[in-house]
Amino acid sequence: MEALDPFYVKMAAYSGAALCMGLGAVGAALGEGYTAGHAAMGMNRQPAESGNILRNMLIGQAIAETSGIFALLVAIFLVLISFTAALPKVFGLLAAGLSTGFAGLGTGVGAGIVSADAASGIARQPEASSRVTLTMVIGQAVSQSTTVYALLVSLILIFAI
Numbered sequence: 001m002e003a004l005d006p007f008y009v010k011m012a013a014y015s016g017a018a019l020c021m022g023l024g025a026v027g028a029a030l031g032e033g034y035t036a037g038h039a040a041m042g043m044n045r046q047p048a049e050s051g052n053i054l055r056n057m058l059i060g061q062a063i064a065e066t067s068g069i070f071a072l073l074v075a076i077f078l079v080l081i082s083f084t085a086a087l088p089k090v091f092g093l094l095a096a097g098l099s100t101g102f103a104g105l106g107t108g109v110g111a112g113i114v115s116a117d118a119a120s121g122i123a124r125q126p127e128a129s130s131r132v133t134l135t136m137v138i139g140q141a142v143s144q145s146t147t148v149y150a151l152l153v154s155l156i157l158i159f160a161i
């Protein structure tokens with residue numbers, strides 16, 4: 001196979017990085033914002049439970065942010081590594097960004113929905129706070145596994161193809 005002009009290879013890597021980070025950041029931001037909104041409403045409803053709701057919100061937002069961190073990792077690899085390759089590698093670099101970017105979009109939003117509902121649940125039934133938070137964390141951890149799979153696929157596309 002004939003090697004491509006390095007300009008096109010770098011453009012594919014940059015495009016993959018931009019899409020990865022953009023999609024991953026959107027997912028994390030939507031999830032975190034949704035969580036904060038529900039936490040604020042919950043604190044308004046149950047001011048005495050503000051500490052529990054705030055703790056739940058911060059834990060939920062931290063988990064929702066992991067998808068953005070995975071996207072950042074892939075984007076950094078795509079931007080900083082120098083690639084010389086044929087046409088399949090160009091598509092692999094673009095696909096690497098899309099893989100983690102779309103996974104981060106979905107899991108960031110999904111994690112935000114879970115933590116937002118958990119904050120609302122604590123506001124409705126404060127005595128269930130510890131059970132709600134535990135269930136939220138387990139559910140979010142399981143949902144983040146898809147982003148870990150996408151990260152693995154992205155790394156294979158970047159380094160193995």
